[in-house]
Amino acid sequence: MVGIGTTDFSRDSGRSVLTLATQACLAAIGDAGMVPGDIDGLVRCDLDTVRHNDLVHSLGMKRLDFFSEVGPGGVAPSAMVGQAVAAILSGQATNVLLFRALNGRSGRRFGISSVGGERIGGSGTYDEFFGPYGLLTPGQVFALIAQRHMSRYGTRPEELAHIPLVCRRRANANPQAQMHDRTLTLDEYLSARMISSPLRLFDFCLETDGACALVVSRAERAKDSPHPPVLIRAVAQGSLPAPQPGMQFPVLMRQDLTTLPARPTAETLYRRAGMGPEDIDVAQFYDCFSITVLLQMEDFGFCAKGEGGSFAASGAIDLGGSLPINTGGGHLSEGYVHGMNHVIEGVRQMRGTSTSQVVGASTCLVTSTPLPPGSALILRAG
Amino acid sequence: MTDPRLAGGILPETGDIDTAGFWDAAREGRLVARMCATCGAVLHLPRAYCSECGRWEGRWEELPGSGRLHSWTVVHHQVHPAYPVPYTIVLVDVDGVEGVRLLGRIDGECDLRADQPMHVWFEEVAEDVFLPQWRPSVVEG
Numbered sequence: 001m002v003g004i005g006t007t008d009f010s011r012d013s014g015r016s017v018l019t020l021a022t023q024a025c026l027a028a029i030g031d032a033g034m035v036p037g038d039i040d041g042l043v044r045c046d047l048d049t050v051r052h053n054d055l056v057h058s059l060g061m062k063r064l065d066f067f068s069e070v071g072p073g074g075v076a077p078s079a080m081v082g083q084a085v086a087a088i089l090s091g092q093a094t095n096v097l098l099f100r101a102l103n104g105r106s107g108r109r110f111g112i113s114s115v116g117g118e119r120i121g122g123s124g125t126y127d128e129f130f131g132p133y134g135l136l137t138p139g140q141v142f143a144l145i146a147q148r149h150m151s152r153y154g155t156r157p158e159e160l161a162h163i164p165l166v167c168r169r170r171a172n173a174n175p176q177a178q179m180h181d182r183t184l185t186l187d188e189y190l191s192a193r194m195i196s197s198p199l200r201l202f203d204f205c206l207e208t209d210g211a212c213a214l215v216v217s218r219a220e221r222a223k224d225s226p227h228p229p230v231l232i233r234a235v236a237q238g239s240l241p242a243p244q245p246g247m248q249f250p251v252l253m254r255q256d257l258t259t260l261p262a263r264p265t266a267e268t269l270y271r272r273a274g275m276g277p278e279d280i281d282v283a284q285f286y287d288c289f290s291i292t293v294l295l296q297m298e299d300f301g302f303c304a305k306g307e308g309g310s311f312a313a314s315g316a317i318d319l320g321g322s323l324p325i326n327t328g329g330g331h332l333s334e335g336y337v338h339g340m341n342h343v344i345e346g347v348r349q350m351r352g353t354s355t356s357q358v359v360g361a362s363t364c365l366v367t368s369t370p371l372p373p374g375s376a377l378i379l380r381a382g
Numbered sequence: 383m384t385d386p387r388l389a390g391g392i393l394p395e396t397g398d399i400d401t402a403g404f405w406d407a408a409r410e411g412r413l414v415a416r417m418c419a420t421c422g423a424v425l426h427l428p429r430a431y432c433s434e435c436g437r438w439e440g441r442w443e444e445l446p447g448s449g450r451l452h453s454w455t456v457v458h459h460q461v462h463p464a465y466p467v468p469y470t471i472v473l474v475d476v477d478g479v480e481g482v483r484l485l486g487r488i489d490g491e492c493d494l495r496a497d498q499p500m501h502v503w504f505e506e507v508a509e510d511v512f513l514p515q516w517r518p519s520v521v522e523g
C-alpha cells in the first residue's frame with residue numbers, strides 16, 4: 001500500500017462525484033510519489049457512479065491494462081485490495097488504483113426508500129416478501145438482527161453504546177472527521193431518538209460527501225516510497241452457507257441472524273496470514289451500524305458469540321485496550337465512504353501517522369463484512 | 383383496514399415464476415412454503431432447484447399458520463409516506479417445516495417477547511393481492 005488519499009468529508013461537497021474521485025486519486029498517486037501515467041490498473045466499487053473510463057480520462061492516465069469491479073457496496077473495499085493484489089501477482093498490472101467516491105448526503109441517500117407506488121420484487125430480487133411490509137432500509141434490517149442478539153444473549157443498549165462512544169472519541173481527535181467537534185456521552189446516546197428499535201440515532205452511520213483512494217504496488221516498490229512500508233499480509237473473501245438470495249433484505253431469512261459472513265472470512269484470512277485474533281494490534285471494523293461491529297468482533301474471534309456486548313463495554317476497544325477499534329472514527333463518526341476510509345486508516349496506523357496512533361502497532365485488521373458476503377484484510381508494518 | 387393501494391403503499395409482484403405460488407395461495411387464505419417434491423428439502427425463499435438432491439420439481443406445502451416470534455423492530459423514523467410510524471415489523475419462524483421465516487407488520491408499538499406464539503392472517507392490500515400478516519396468538523385462560 002504505497003499511496004493513500006482522501007478529500008474532505010462533508011454534508012455538501014459542492015462538487016461532482018467525478019471531481020471528488022479525481023481529487024482523492026490525485027492525492028493517493030502523489031502520496032505514492034507517482035504520476036497518473038504510472039497507474040495501469042483501476043478497481044471500482046459496483047455502487048460508485050464514477051466508471052473506469054471516467055477516471056482514465058479525468059486523471060490523464062496513459063493506459064489501462066487491468067480494470068475490475070467489486071460489490072455489493074460495503075462488502076467491496078477489502079476485496080478491491082484483493083483484486084489489486086491478484087492483478088499485480090499475476091502480472092496483469094503494476095500499480096493499481098482503488099477508489100470510492102460519493103455524494104452520500106447531498107446526492108443519493110441510502111436511508112431513503114426509493115420505492116414508489118408500483119409493485120416491487122420478482123426477477124430474483126425477492127423484495128416482494130419485504131417492501132410491502134414496510135421493511136425498506138438497511139437500518140431496519142440490522143435493527144431486527146440487533147433485537148435477536150439482545151433477546152438471545154441479553155445484550156444491553158448500554159453495552160452496545162460503547163461502540164459509537166469509542167468511535168466518537170477517536171473522531172474528536174481526527175480533524176478530518178465530520179464529528180471532530182461534537183462530543184458524545186452515554187446519556188446523550190441513550191436519550192437520542194429511537195430510529196428503529198433497538199437502534200437509536202447514534203447507532204447509525206453518518207451520511208457523507210467525500211472520496212478515498214489507494215495505490216497498491218509490488219512490495220519492492222514500497223521501498224522507494226517516501227513513507228514507511230505497509231504490507232498486505234493477507235486478504236480474504238467469504239460467504240456463509242445458505243446466505244439467501246437478493247441484495248439486502250433476504251438476509252433476514254438466514255438461519256442464524258447473529259452470525260455475519262465475517263466468520264468464514266475470518267477463518268480464511270487468519271489461515272492465509274498465519275495469524276489469529278491474538279496477533280491483531282488494532283482493527284478497523286466496517287460500521288454501517290453499531291451492531292455490525294459487535295457481531296464482527298465475535299465472528300473475528302475477539303470474544304465468544306454472544307459476548308460482544310460485554311467485550312465492547314470492557315474497555316478493550318478503547319485506545320489503550322487490547323483491541324483499539326476504528327481509530328479514525330469510522331462510519332459512525334469520521335465519515336461514510338463505504339468502508340474505504342477504514343482501509344486508509346489501517347494504512348495510517350501501520351505508518352504510525354494516525355491521529356489516534358496505537359503505540360507499537362504492527363498489525364491492523366480491516367473488515368468489509370456486513371452482508372450478504374464479506375471481505376477483510378490484515379495489514380503489516382514493513 | 384386502510385388500502386395501501388389508495389394510500390400509495392408498496393404492492394408485491396405476485397407474478398414471478400418462482401414465487402407466484404406463494405401469492406396465489408395467500409389469495410385463497412392459505413400459507414404455503416416451497417418444498418422439493420423428491421426429497422422434501424425446504425426451498426425458501428422459493429426457488430426451482432434443490433441442491434440437496436439435484437432435482438427441479440417442487441411443490442407447495444400448506445402450513446398450519448402458526449409460528450414463533452424470531453425478532454422484531456419498532457420503526458420510529460418514517461421513510462415512506464404510506465407507512466406511518468410507529469409500526470412494528472415482526473420476523474416469524476413458521477411452524478410446520480424447519481427453516482421457513484416470514485415478515486409481518488403490526489400497526490403501532492407492540493409489547494413483544496422472543497419466541498412468543500404468533501398466528502397468520504391475510505390482509506387484502508389491493509384487488510386480488512393478499513399479504514400474509516402475523517399477530518400475537520391470544521392465549522386462552
Ligand SMILES: [Zn+2]
Pocket residue numbers: 418419420421422423432433434435436437
Ligand atoms: Zn430435493
